[in-house]
Amino acid sequence: MTIKSTFVAGAVFATMSAFSVQAADVVKIGFIDPLSGPFASTGTNGLAQYQFAAEELVNKKGGILDGVKFEIVPYDNKISPKESLVQLKRAIGEDVHYIVQGNSSGVANALTDAIKKHNRRNPDSRVLFLNYSAVDPALTNEKCNYWHFRFDANADIKMNALTEVIKVRDDIKKVYLIGQDYSFGKAVAKAAVTFLKQKRPDITIVGNELHPIGKVKDFTPYATKIRASGADAVITGNWGADMVGLGKAIGDTGLDIPIYTYYAANDGITKTIGEGGKDKIRLVHEGPVNPPSTPEYSAYHTAFKAKFPEKDVSQFRIANVIGMLAAAMEKAGSTKPIDVAAQLEGMEFTTLHGENVVMRAEDHQLIQPIHVSVHTNEGITFDSDNSGYGMKTEMSVAAADTALPTTCKMKRPK
Amino acid sequence: MFELLFFSLLNGVVTGLLLFMLASGLTLIFSMMGVLNFAHASFYMLGAYFAYTISTYVGFWPGLILAPILVGLVGAVVERYGLRHVHRWGHVAELIFTFGLAFLIEEVVQFIWGKDTKAYQEPEVLQFALFNFFGQDFPAYKAFMLLISISIFVVLLLILTKSRIGLIIQAAITHPNMTAMLGHNVPLVFMGVFGVGAALAGVAGVIAGPALGTFPGMAVVLGPIVFVIVVVGGLGSLVGAFVASLLIGLLQTFAIALDYSVNDLLMLFNITTDADSALRDLWTLSLPQIAPLLPYLLLVLILIFRPTGLFGKRET
Numbered sequence: 186m187t188i189k190s191t192f193v194a195g196a197v198f199a200t201m202s203a204f205s206v207q208a209a210d211v212v213k214i215g216f217i218d219p220l221s222g223p224f225a226s227t228g229t230n231g232l233a234q235y236q237f238a239a240e241e242l243v244n245k246k247g248g249i250l251d252g253v254k255f256e257i258v259p260y261d262n263k264i265s266p267k268e269s270l271v272q273l274k275r276a277i278g279e280d281v282h283y284i285v286q287g288n289s290s291g292v293a294n295a296l297t298d299a300i301k302k303h304n305r306r307n308p309d310s311r312v313l314f315l316n317y318s319a320v321d322p323a324l325t326n327e328k329c330n331y332w333h334f335r336f337d338a339n340a341d342i343k344m345n346a347l348t349e350v351i352k353v354r355d356d357i358k359k360v361y362l363i364g365q366d367y368s369f370g371k372a373v374a375k376a377a378v379t380f381l382k383q384k385r386p387d388i389t390i391v392g393n394e395l396h397p398i399g400k401v402k403d404f405t406p407y408a409t410k411i412r413a414s415g416a417d418a419v420i421t422g423n424w425g426a427d428m429v430g431l432g433k434a435i436g437d438t439g440l441d442i443p444i445y446t447y448y449a450a451n452d453g454i455t456k457t458i459g460e461g462g463k464d465k466i467r468l469v470h471e472g473p474v475n476p477p478s479t480p481e482y483s484a485y486h487t488a489f490k491a492k493f494p495e496k497d498v499s500q501f502r503i504a505n506v507i508g509m510l511a512a513a514m515e516k517a518g519s520t521k522p523i524d525v526a527a528q529l530e531g532m533e534f535t536t537l538h539g540e541n542v543v544m545r546a547e548d549h550q551l552i553q554p555i556h557v558s559v560h561t562n563e564g565i566t567f568d569s570d571n572s573g574y575g576m577k578t579e580m581s582v583a584a585a586d587t588a589l590p591t592t593c594k595m596k597r598p599k
Numbered sequence: 600m601f602e603l604l605f606f607s608l609l610n611g612v613v614t615g616l617l618l619f620m621l622a623s624g625l626t627l628i629f630s631m632m633g634v635l636n637f638a639h640a641s642f643y644m645l646g647a648y649f650a651y652t653i654s655t656y657v658g659f660w661p662g663l664i665l666a667p668i669l670v671g672l673v674g675a676v677v678e679r680y681g682l683r684h685v686h687r688w689g690h691v692a693e694l695i696f697t698f699g700l701a702f703l704i705e706e707v708v709q710f711i712w713g714k715d716t717k718a719y720q721e722p723e724v725l726q727f728a729l730f731n732f733f734g735q736d737f738p739a740y741k742a743f744m745l746l747i748s749i750s751i752f753v754v755l756l757l758i759l760t761k762s763r764i765g766l767i768i769q770a771a772i773t774h775p776n777m778t779a780m781l782g783h784n785v786p787l788v789f790m791g792v793f794g795v796g797a798a799l800a801g802v803a804g805v806i807a808g809p810a811l812g813t814f815p816g817m818a819v820v821l822g823p824i825v826f827v828i829v830v831v832g833g834l835g836s837l838v839g840a841f842v843a844s845l846l847i848g849l850l851q852t853f854a855i856a857l858d859y860s861v862n863d864l865l866m867l868f869n870i871t872t873d874a875d876s877a878l879r880d881l882w883t884l885s886l887p888q889i890a891p892l893l894p895y896l897l898l899v900l901i902l903i904f905r906p907t908g909l910f911g912k913r914e915t
Contacts, residue, residue, distance in 0.1 A: 226714035366888075397891045402820045403811055405610045405741075406855040412735045413603040426814045429716050433812065439728055439736030453715030457812065572718070 211256050212520050214239070214283045214510075215276035217269050217296070220261035224425070226452050227288055231318075232259050233493050234500055235285065238507040241488060249511050253520060264288060266295035273299055277312060282522050285506060287318025287337070290369060294321065294328065301330045304598075311522040313529075317506050320447075321372065325548040329593035332522075334529055334549045336502045336509075340369065340422070340447075341589055343469045344376035346555035346582040347445050350467075351418065352384045357443075359391045361416035363407060365398035365427055373422035373447070391416050399427060404434035412438050424448035429457045436461030443467055449560065451499035456570035458560065463574070466560035472501030473556045473578040477566050478538040485537050486567050497569050505542065505551070509534050523598065542584060548593035555582045602733035607856040608849070613741050615848025616748035620803035621821065622828040622840040623755060624796025630772045630835030632789055633690055634682065637697040640822035641704035642797040646670045646804025647813045648712055651719035659722035659809075667801035674797025678790045701818065709815045717813040744806050751802065752841055759837060768792060772835045773912075827898045833911020842909060847894050854890035861885075 216235055219228040239255035248254045258281055260272035269292045276284060286296055293316050304311045314333045316324065320340045324333060338346070351357055362377050364370030374393055381388050391414040396407065408431075411419060419442065423431050428449050435444060436458070445467045449458065458466060477483045489498050498504075513528035514520050531546035542553040558576035562568075565575035625639045649669050650662035677700065685696045721740045728736035759765040770778045771788050779785040804817075811817065828847055832839030861884050901908060 225709075229714075394887060396887075399816060400820060400891055402817075402824075403610070403614055405613075406607060406852045409603060409606040409610060409735070410856055413600075413606075426716055426812055426816055429812050429814070433810075437736065437738045437741075437810075439731070439734075453717065453814075456718040457716045459718060459720065570715075570718070 210252065211254050212283065212514070213256050213258050213279070213281040214285055215258050215260055215273075215279075215281035217260045217262050217272050217276065217284055217286045217292075218288050219264040220259060222263050224264050224288060227425075228261075228264075230452060230496050230499055231287060231503065232257070233496050234489070234498060234503040235507070237489050237492060238504045241485065242504065242507050243511050249514050250518065250520070253514070255507065255511070262286075262292060264292065266292050269296055270299050273303075273312075277303065277310065282311065282520075283313050283315060283510065285315045285317055287316060287500070290319040290321030290324065293319030293324055297324060297328065297330055297333045300332050304332055308598075313522045313526055315506050315510065317502050318500060321368065322376075325550040326592045329548050329591070329595055331549075331595055331597050332526065334526075334544060334551075336506050336551045337500075338471060338553065338555055338587065339550060340372045341376050342550075342587050343447060343555065344373065344380055345589060346587050347420070347469045347557060348377070348380040348384050349582050349586065350557045350580050351381070351388075351445070354418075357385075357388065357417040359389050359414070359416045359418075361392040361394075361411045361414055361419045362390060362421070363392065363394045363396065363411070363419060363431065364422045365424075366395035367398050370395055370398070370422050373420070377420050396427075399425070401427065401430060404430040405437065407431065408434035408438045408440070411435065412440050416442060418442055419444045421445070422447045425452075425454075429454055432458045432462050432466055436465065441465065445469065445557075450576050451497045451569045453570055455560065455568075455574050455576075456572035459572065459574060460562075462560045464559060464561055467579070468558050468560070468576055470501075470556060470558065470576070471553050472498075472536070472538055472540075473558070473581065474498070474501075474567050475558070475565050475575055475577045478540075481539070482537040483566075490567075494571070498567075499569070501536075501538075502551075505534070505536055505553075508536070509544070540584070545588070545591075548591040548595065550591065552584050552588045554584045555587050556580070557582075602735065603856050605732065606735060606737075607852045609737060609741070611849035611852035612845065613744055613848070614852060615845035616745060616752075617803055617807055618821075618825060618828055618848055619841055619844035620748055620751060621800050621825045622832065622844050623752070623837060624799040625825055626829045626832065626835060626837070626840045627768070627772075627792050628796045629829055631768070631775070631792055632682075632686075632693075634693045634697060635826070636796075637694070637822070638677075638700040638704060639697075639796070639800055640818040640825060641701045642670050642674055642800035643804040643807070643821060644708060644815075644818040645673065645704060646801030647719065647808030647817065648708055648717070648804075649801070650805040650808060651712075651717050651813050654719065659720075663802075663805055666805045667798040670801030670804070671794045671798030675790050675794030677797075678793035682793070683786065683789075701822070705815055705818060712815075714815055717808075719808045719813040721809040740810060744810065747802070747806055751799065752837075756837060824894055827894045829908075830898055831901050831908055833908025836908070836910040836912075839908055839910030847897070850893055850897070851890055854893055855887045857886050859886045 216232055218231055219225055235257045239257050243255045260276055262269040262272050286293060297314055300312050300314045316333060316335045318337050320337055322339045322341045325335055325339060362374045364373050432449060444465055447469060449466045450468050486498055513525045517524035517528045529544055532544045534542050536542060540554050542551055545552050556578045557580045558578045561577050562574045564577050568575040621643055625636060628634060628636050646666050650666035653662035653665055685692045725740045725743055727739050729739040729742050730737050767783050767788060771785055775785055828840060828843045832843030
């Protein structure tokens with residue numbers, strides 16, 4: 186009996202040390218996002234961009250800290266918060282200490298709570314949450330926590346930038362708001378009303394409409410309504426098929442007004458909207474694609490297209506997540522989450538686009554330049570969906586001008 | 600206001616007629632075979648995807664002919680080698696079979712064509728505004744959709760009421776056993792009707808794909824509403840399906856167009872509401888917000904007050 190348990194103990198010890206050797210050489214990054222179901226295309230495209238960024242920005246250069254490599258481990262959450270928590274447990278069990286997630290703020294809210302709890306209970310195996318797309322403002326305001334870092338601009342920041350553009354367009358007098366009937370759609374509408382009132386009190390909001398998410402088969406009645414309202418501009422947070430339908434329907438009515446959007450590009454949307462949305466659809470985003478910014482970015486984009494000809498660098502912030510994580514580890518001289526978090530907080534970083542960004546220490550919101558681009562086929566170097574159409578930067582808002590005050594009162598670990 | 604009403608009327612008719620193409624096949628299949636075909640909208644999706652692929656090689660027009668034929672063949676094969684075997688185990692088994700089939704088709708479509716929205720476009724000859732009214736364009740393609748759906752309605756009606764095949768089908772709807780006794784090959788009629796029904800759904804997909812988007816969720820978006828039409832119109836009644844389709848199409852379009860709230864309704868009766876009341880969410884509820892719900896409300900009301908549907912002869 187004793188002999189047997191000694192053997193077992195020995196075996197366990199051997200396995201553990203084998204693991205720790207491996208753990209020192211590889212930083213596992215758990216990617217928790219939908220890889221099946223209706224939103225799978227966004228998820229799989231994001232995964233490809235992570236794998237590419239890790240390979241290109243870290244592993245090809247010999248890794249960090251003398252040979253530590255990044256490994257992206259995919260976990261399918263089917264965009265369900267419940268499933269995400271199961272996958273988080275699994276990831277932690279598989280020795281993953283860095284979690285990246287982006288699709289759906291509902292999922293992000295569940296993850297940030299779970300990770301906060303986990304870190305309080307298990308100070309020896311802490312986890313960092315690098316949020317690359319979930320834009321609910323609450324995550325860096327009332328719900329902020331030390332272990333969560335957001336690399337995308339939140340919905341309010343994006344609306345702030347968008348309204349900066351509308352501010353200088355005197356021809357816009359009437360704005361129509363339309364969105365999907367759920368938390369994000371409502372947040373966009375609320376932010377639009379607030380900022381427009383502040384910046385352009387003379388603008389009337391001629392429509393503030395929410396439609397069921399993913400259930401509208403034909404957007405023509407909405408387009409007719411927008412047309413009849415006499416709007417000079419439309420603002421929408423729609424994404425996926427709802428964005429395509431709305432964009433197409435407005436195009437069909439022959440209405441020639443700007444449509445300001447959050448997500449009207451890539452994943453088949455650019456190609457489907459095509460000619461009908463030319464010079465109409467505008468997108469608020471980070472990372473200016475056209476005209477090309479720097480040779481570094483052009484090389485990155487070209488290499489990505491060579492590896493994934495069917496996909497696009499649709500979420501440039503993913504390169505920032507990987508780049509900043511690697512830089513923080515180098516600076517900390519460690520891959521331990523607690524050391525890395527201390528470095529990430531307040532970190533200044535220069536992106537591949539040559540832009541200076543800062544991870545604001547108060548709330549862990551990345552403050553970065555925001556661009557508003559137009560959907561066109563003229564002057565496009567890097568197109569989307571291989572369609573010839575792409576996003577051309579029309580206006581940029583400097584990082585400092587996008588920053589909004591936060592209500593975050595962060596508790597830091599002692 | 601007149602502009603809004605005019606275009607809502609047009610849009611409603613276009614939507615209604617598109618729904619009719621799906622409902623016509625479904626109502627025939629439902630009434631003949633007693634099968635609530637959950638996969639019917641999936642045939643609509645297949646039509647759009649087939650036509651998309653064909654259009655990338657030889658253009659839109661061959662797709663308009665070929666895709667529905669292909670979908671019809673798929674439908675006939677499903678009936679012959681799937682449904683007919685399952686039929687033995689009763690209606691519940693058939694129901695579950697078509698339910699599973701709907702999921703299967705959706706997964707297969709995603710497997711072959713991927714999850715992104717496909718850039719299936721209108722043919723270039725139809726990419727112009729037919730007329731401009733109050734500064735709003737009416738796309739020629741919408742008019743083309745109207746034309747196709749109306750011609751299909753007329754042809755179907757003629758076949759069903761004037762031809763010999765139509766007589767046999769009508770007989771098989773009400774008295775399948777008697778029709779078989781008289782020496783008609785009822786299983787063949789079933790297969791034919793299922794195939795033609797699928798093909799009609801395919802046509803709807805081919806012409807709706809460019810207008811409403813070609814994506815893996817397109818069947819789910821349209822599926823439930825078609826059942827509402829079949830029940831509201833009455834089983835096996837082509838005229839009923841036609842009227843119900845237009846009704847639902849117009850109902851949905853106008854509900855979105857007209858911004859009336861519960862508050863406005865109460866104002867009519869001189870009842871004023873308190874803006875700070877706990878029930879204010881109810882009073883600010885507007886017609887566009889409940890628009891998606893209206894067809895189902897109609898379904899429930901019809902089932903309570905007129906279970907045969909508007910034009911049906913048999914109880915659902």
